[in-house]
Amino acid sequence: MRIDDVDPATMTGEQRELYDIYTTGVRVAPGSPFTLVDTAGRLLGPPAIWIINPVFGKALQQIGSAVRFGSQLPARAREIAILLVGHHHDSAFELYAHERAGAAAGLTEADLAALAERKEPAGLSEMEACVLRTTVRILDAGTLDDDEFRAAATTLGEPGLLELTTIVGYYNMVAWQLAIFDVQPPASA
Template sequence: MRLNAPRIAPLAEQEWSDEQRELLTRGNPARVLNIFKTLVRHPDLYKRWTPFGNHILFKSSLPARDREIAILRVGHLCRSGYEFHQHTRVGKAAGLSDAEIEKTKIGAAAEGWTDAERTLLQATDELHGDSFITDATWSALVKHYNEKQVIDLVFTVGQYTMVSMALNTFGVQIEDAG
């Protein structure tokens, strides 16, 4: 975590307006995460951002495992402790082992990745570092992923880079266990 305390505190439940309560409890979540309790302070943005974020997380054409490899790599590259922490759990649910999650910190150079995973990590690094995928990486990427999947990959890296920036800057803290 870059900050030990939030710059923008998560909104306590007793502070929620009716609109915020509706936004945060839509779908009746058992637990509302700090990211959402922070971002809902701007309800108009929250309402417009969540459909996009939900596409990336729940409706992407990328296989869940590949999506999580890219997200974990972005979280690491952006030094977003919150993002990496949350997606460690999501990554495990998508079939990643603890060792593979740790390897996302090393990236494409780590031993044991498939060619597709190595290319996915290389593309993620290039997008993060230069906002562009090189021709060589693109040629390798399209051998493993179709057009929709490549589009989803670019937008996944962009979404989680943007979210990591917000989490880091606002100081969103990892939830207490329990």
């Protein structure tokens, strides 16, 4: 990483509040597909850089929390979108975390391999296939034409399409941050 880890022993009060979000609760519950805290108590992934600016870090974690724990899109569909973004940016940490989350959501090794090649895995539901096609189009063009919008809104609903565009945008931003600060998966991965 291009910046020094923030030592939990020297954190400000605001940093400690953000840190506590990642070291307690649902993110560290048994069975969580990945962790954002190493065995020494240091943050991994996006929180490892967000901790340097707790005002932005708290806002970003709220969006991340909504994406991971509040989305109405099924977990498999959500992970398909996130993995496509991760592969689009060749984001090692996103792929490390979300290949695990995708497997926990029911994506098989064959599904993960197909997504790595931007191919449609066999047996996707109509919603999952729509998420895949729409995500690829957003990544390639930055938008949807009228027909693509109508097709996605019909399948996902307008609220679902808003969620999908938020997920794609959020994970694009995360991939850029991870690349700029050179945040990598844990060595044990």
